[in-house]
Amino acid sequence: MTKAQDAPKGAPSDRATREAFGDALVRMGEQNPNVVAMDGDVATSVMTAEFGKRFPDRYFQFGIAESNIIGVAAGMAMAGKIPFAASFACFITGRFETIRMSLGYNRTNVRIVGTHVGVGIGPDGHSQMGLEDAAIMRTIPNMAVLQPASGIETEAAVEYLVDHVGPAYLRLTRQKLREIYDDGYGFEFGKGVRLREGTDVALIASGATVERALDAAELLDGQGISAAVVNIHTLQPIDADLLVDLAGTCRRLVTVEDHVPVGGLGGAVCEALAERYPAPVLRLGVHGFGESGDPGELYEHFGLSARHIAISAASFLESGAEVALISEGAV
Amino acid sequence: MTLKQTSDIAELKQIAKRLREKIIRMTAEAGSGHPSTSLSSVEIVTALHFSRMRWDPANAGWDDRDRFVLSKGHGVPVLYAAYAEAGAIPEVELSTLRKTGSRLQGHPDPTRLPFVEAATGSLGQGLSIAVGLALASNLDSASWRAYCLLGDGECEEGQVWEAAMSAPRFDLDNLCAIVDFNKIQQTSSVEEILPTLNPLPEKWKAFSWHVIECDGHDLQAVLAAIDEAAATKGRPTAIVAHTVKGKGVPEMENSTEWHGKTPKKEQAETWIKELQLV
Numbered sequence: 001m002t003k004a005q006d007a008p009k010g011a012p013s014d015r016a017t018r019e020a021f022g023d024a025l026v027r028m029g030e031q032n033p034n035v036v037a038m039d040g041d042v043a044t045s046v047m048t049a050e051f052g053k054r055f056p057d058r059y060f061q062f063g064i065a066e067s068n069i070i071g072v073a074a075g076m077a078m079a080g081k082i083p084f085a086a087s088f089a090c091f092i093t094g095r096f097e098t099i100r101m102s103l104g105y106n107r108t109n110v111r112i113v114g115t116h117v118g119v120g121i122g123p124d125g126h127s128q129m130g131l132e133d134a135a136i137m138r139t140i141p142n143m144a145v146l147q148p149a150s151g152i153e154t155e156a157a158v159e160y161l162v163d164h165v166g167p168a169y170l171r172l173t174r175q176k177l178r179e180i181y182d183d184g185y186g187f188e189f190g191k192g193v194r195l196r197e198g199t200d201v202a203l204i205a206s207g208a209t210v211e212r213a214l215d216a217a218e219l220l221d222g223q224g225i226s227a228a229v230v231n232i233h234t235l236q237p238i239d240a241d242l243l244v245d246l247a248g249t250c251r252r253l254v255t256v257e258d259h260v261p262v263g264g265l266g267g268a269v270c271e272a273l274a275e276r277y278p279a280p281v282l283r284l285g286v287h288g289f290g291e292s293g294d295p296g297e298l299y300e301h302f303g304l305s306a307r308h309i310a311i312s313a314a315s316f317l318e319s320g321a322e323v324a325l326i327s328e329g330a331v
Numbered sequence: 332m333t334l335k336q337t338s339d340i341a342e343l344k345q346i347a348k349r350l351r352e353k354i355i356r357m358t359a360e361a362g363s364g365h366p367s368t369s370l371s372s373v374e375i376v377t378a379l380h381f382s383r384m385r386w387d388p389a390n391a392g393w394d395d396r397d398r399f400v401l402s403k404g405h406g407v408p409v410l411y412a413a414y415a416e417a418g419a420i421p422e423v424e425l426s427t428l429r430k431t432g433s434r435l436q437g438h439p440d441p442t443r444l445p446f447v448e449a450a451t452g453s454l455g456q457g458l459s460i461a462v463g464l465a466l467a468s469n470l471d472s473a474s475w476r477a478y479c480l481l482g483d484g485e486c487e488e489g490q491v492w493e494a495a496m497s498a499p500r501f502d503l504d505n506l507c508a509i510v511d512f513n514k515i516q517q518t519s520s521v522e523e524i525l526p527t528l529n530p531l532p533e534k535w536k537a538f539s540w541h542v543i544e545c546d547g548h549d550l551q552a553v554l555a556a557i558d559e560a561a562a563t564k565g566r567p568t569a570i571v572a573h574t575v576k577g578k579g580v581p582e583m584e585n586s587t588e589w590h591g592k593t594p595k596k597e598q599a600e601t602w603i604k605e606l607q608l609v
Binding site for chain 1: 398400440441442448449450451452453455456457458459460461462463464465466467468470471477489490493494496497500501
């Protein structure tokens, strides 16, 4: 199922998940005439421009007006269309009330696509970083929240979303991610993916942090610590069975996300376990609003580099549940 | 089967009167709600639902129906009254308004009552939905139209103008926005709350809409405006309908007291008797 976990950075197969989304959207447009897309003057950033070129009749430019885009998408979905409304995650999920009411309450088949998530976007800095979007979207009843970890997984998720019933949110990266799957990968909505088995600590990651968790597991292995790695591509509904199983088989659990550690992956894992199998969980994520910088350096700064993840996991194992955050830069 | 529509003004006036009765009675029964804003929309809703709109009280999901989005969702009693009048829902169901388990939620809810096109009630969102519906109709080369009824205070919401700016770009001549311009908001008059909402028709004109002003209680004028909108090609139409909040109940008319207040049942019956004399 998985491949090339140790492939070098910058391999030809590496893609930003926003790029894979753009490719998949065109493919879905070819297959299904009801697929439509709308833009708020960010098409070249969120990768819907190619869809617009290929299917001009099904592509709508609204200018910089995200609330309207969400509402229009709701109306089109009510009349049988399958709209993909893409923008920067922070801009589009910031229109929460319209999402809650027009999309959520109306149970529409709209797919909100939020790109440029996390500190991984780098130099543009805090105002452009979607850091609370997964938490916001998880609060809406019936809202599916997906965060693929690679190009192949993104394509599979987009393909799935065309037929998904109800509203959905797709969380995508600006930066390229290592391809961790091969073409035979079978995406299963709502199911976490075990990428690596281990017994001491389970690194539970999603999106951009999956490749970092895999690298951290290698570092831990070098220290004699057996680390499992799990990819949670569906943040809602989360795979509670898998989490309970991990809590039963691993001594400690660590969640890793390029998102605030509240309400997203870490929050979802803790909520699921608290009800069924209470276990100590260390939540690694971005504390604060983010800032400008080189993505690699920002991951170091916010305690989300492979090295930091490994140090945090090892310390958490040693110190037990009392440890809060020990990573540099994380307060 | 579609509803038997009429252009007979006397008949429509009788329907409008019955809608007023139902609004007064159901909100009194509910003990909460927004009777005055429902009353100001009566002729607009009557003209659409009993004369000009294509819809089927026996088949809420009819594909070719015209879509009506009540963006001023708090005015939903007028819509429930129209549904009961048309036989889409039983008259007795009106007494369940706002009660636990009722299909007649305090604000429109299509998941419980399918005749309602969209859940609204958070002001400012309905016009965007109507734009989406109109675009979908065009994509399918369908002939059904999208109507959206907005409140005047609602036009203070920014999303209304995002939607207004976008609709002419797509030449949506199958879209008609109607503003129930009753000049009174929840806590005070438009003039006091935000005088720069005026001049309202000019704002729609500036956004490239075809604009019609009319007396929103003159059925003949409302019908003519709806027809002019349907005949207008290449751009959407905004009908700015001048109305009176609480229209038909002298005690309520133009009052800021009755936005979210309902009459006692005895008071309601007195008002209904007075309505019959008009």
